[in-house]
Amino acid sequence: MLGFLARRLLYLVPVLLAVSLLTFLIASLLPGDLAYVTLGDQATPENVEALRRDLGLDQPIWWRYIGWLGHVLEGDLGRSFRTGQTVLQAVVERFPVSFELMLFAELIGLAIGVPIAIACAARSGGPFDRFMTGTAFAMLSVPTFLSAILLIYLFAVQLRWLPATGYVSLSEHPLANLRFFVLPALTLGMAEWPGIMRVLRSDMIATLQEDYIALARAKGLKPWRILFVHALKPSSLTLVTVTGINIGRLMGGTVIVETIFALPGIGRLLVSAIGTRDLIILQGVVLCVAGGYVLINFIVDMLYAVIDPRIRHGHA
């Protein structure tokens, strides 16, 4: 197991490096002189020249990359000229919002998907199973922004139960905070549950064919115990992987929802950075998001061992 861990870690490093390189290149190669764009209406030829020297924009690109990377490894991701905040500050400020959204969304996805999957697997092939499988498939064809519109129309416009936009931080007012998160999390959850449900359902159907389930039945155990204790655990490997990957994917996927529901998260930060041509923020945040995604995938790989004791003891 340690060898496995070490090899995966080793693979991680070049990937992270490549990600950082690509991020930097994209940011630097985009047309529009950084200095010019940053100064905006204060852009006189002298200011531009001075800023270019300041930012080191007159250096060759490889030198700039090394310099930037060096700063990054020290924890300095740069400072926005617009807001004066460091990238790190901006990220730390916004990240909890996105994270709360992702977590909430994934929980909703699990809360809907897992029970449906178990119910479908228990009566696989039956009418409920076929109906839910078809519904899950159809749900996958509904774009996120469409669910958002639908939910807003239903709950905010027609029923007026929930607010369409807005945000209050968790520490200020927990209940109000949750209220603002319901619609956005539900929107994302609607997109998450079909994937979760399908994966768990197919794993459980396979597990239910196993000999040890037949023996559990032969032992006269209660049906719910067979389902939840004997069948669910061995089937949850793929589910854990998928959930982990989902959370990773959601990191970049909250852009739409955050924009529609006006939540001050990482997604919106990026969108506004693009709008204001704040390249430094853009560069730094994309690096964080992409890097985070790679790290999460790595953690998911490691989580396997927790679920399956055979891997723990090196027997898989």
Added chain:
Amino acid sequence: MNDAALLSVEDVAVDLPTPRGNLRAVDRVDLALGAGRTLGIVGESGCGKTMLSRAILQLLPKKARLTGRVMFDGRDLARCSAEGLRKLRARSLAVVFQDPMTSLNPVLTIGTQLTETLLEHLELDASAARKRAVELLAAVGIPEPEQRLTQYPHQFSGGMRQRVAIAIALSCEPKLLIADEPTTALDVTIQAQILDLLAREQRRRHMAMILITHDLGVVAGRTDEVAVMYAGRIVERAPTPVLFKKMHMPYTEALLAAIPKLEAAPHTPLPAISGRPPDPTRPLAGCAFSPRCRYASDRCHSEKPQLAQAEARDHRYACFHPIKLAAGVDA
């Protein structure tokens, strides 16, 4: 002998719909087993012996259709409610499957898999169940049982795993234990140990047992009665010593000849039975064994022999040309 049989299988047939047509896995089988007696069911792979055991246990696959009656302790198991059946299990009916690596749940501890049956059916509390589990493990010959309770199946050797499976089966003192090829998945050296364990426990608990195997040698000396199955039917049935002394079915003779004998010279070729069992989706008009039988005649190919009684009481066979020979066998 107990006249009221504990288990009575009456005219049981199992049909499975398959893409190639209907498959008759078990073709109108009759069996009876008294309390405390052991029955051996012998046959090649695919003869329907496993399906028969599943039919008795009411654990058939979803698509299977069962006809006939399975009378256990006076009740027809096939007509029982799901809940009624569930309550019967473990306390009346228990089973040991062939491969303990797949019949034990890999992600649950042995302790859990043992105690859950006790908790469910015997209504013990957790600590009493645990104590009993330790006793059971010791009874089946597992050393250091307390430590083993928290371990997982993959941490045991093959023979040990099967002992655990046997412990689980015996835990609620069942009246009938069905052992479906309990030693096939194990090393030859372990096989005898497991079979001895089963025999010992069976005697001690006065439990009825059905031993299913493809190896005639396994049932010799360990069973009271033997039934030979071929292509879904019982083709010969007799008390064990009678079967070995005076078998009538050519198939039984061939099975016996296929057992390696200690006194044979080294490298003696084993007389394997040539050919393959028939395709169960295309049943033959005549005797199912006739294509492979060296005594077969025209009548055998066109007419199906029914079970007829032999000279000895309790000895039945289905053949037009029974062999009258006394095969000497050391059991």
Added chain:
Amino acid sequence: MATLELSVQEEIIAAPVKQTRRLGTLFWMAVGWIVLVFALAIFAPVLPLSSPTDMDMLDRRAPFSALHWLGTDGLGRDELARLIYGARISLLVGLCAPAIGLTVGGALGMLAGYFRGRFESLSVGSMDVLLAFPPLILTLAVTAFLGQSVFNLTCILGILGIPTFMRVARAATLTLARREFVIAAQALGATHARILLRELLPNVALPSLAFFLLGVAVFIVVEGSLSFLGFGVPPPISSWGSMIGEGRESLDVAPRLAFLPAIAMFLTVLSFNIVGDTIRAITDPRQGSL
């Protein structure tokens, strides 16, 4: 696994029932819808439609009528015409983007799967890196800086699709390249190019086609999302996505303005998903997900 002999019974029961995905009614309905949408989109200029850009400020948000079958939008433009012209854009991006992914990714995948070695490791590695980037954000960034246009959008989306197609082609090539017919061709002295084109390509094409169709569905959604936010196709060009975005303003008074294009998009995406998934199930029954 101790079944020493595979019994006849087990063989019969276990025979993989070739679920000839009876190309059922659902499949044909999906095909029908796609054909309909395509026909309308292609023949839009010659159809007897009102102009999608003519504004009638006196008749804004009009309900269904004989004059305007599906009513008018917030600026008095005919909804039906806008829907059909919107289809042209959505379909254009939805088709061209995965097409880029298919050709470039497919070629890369086949080469990687055939030649193996360092080329393969490098390709797979770079795809992994590309996949680490949140696609929406990458697209936003590039279009913001390079300018919003249908062409730019299609290109960047196309590039983002390359990893998936590369994976599919590589997987298919890996299993095929070791088969006898390839070794036989090599023994006969066929050049690499010939083997790749004549032997492998036809077999890689079918699973890739399935993913292409699924990709169309995905890219229609992605373009729709971007246009919805205003970052996709630049006005006055409008796709379904931008129509939905505009319709959002009128949710309280005229929800149909958002829901009509939404339904159109949903049905189209669903149809492509059904067709793509059915073909995928046929070419690789193990992965059939329905």
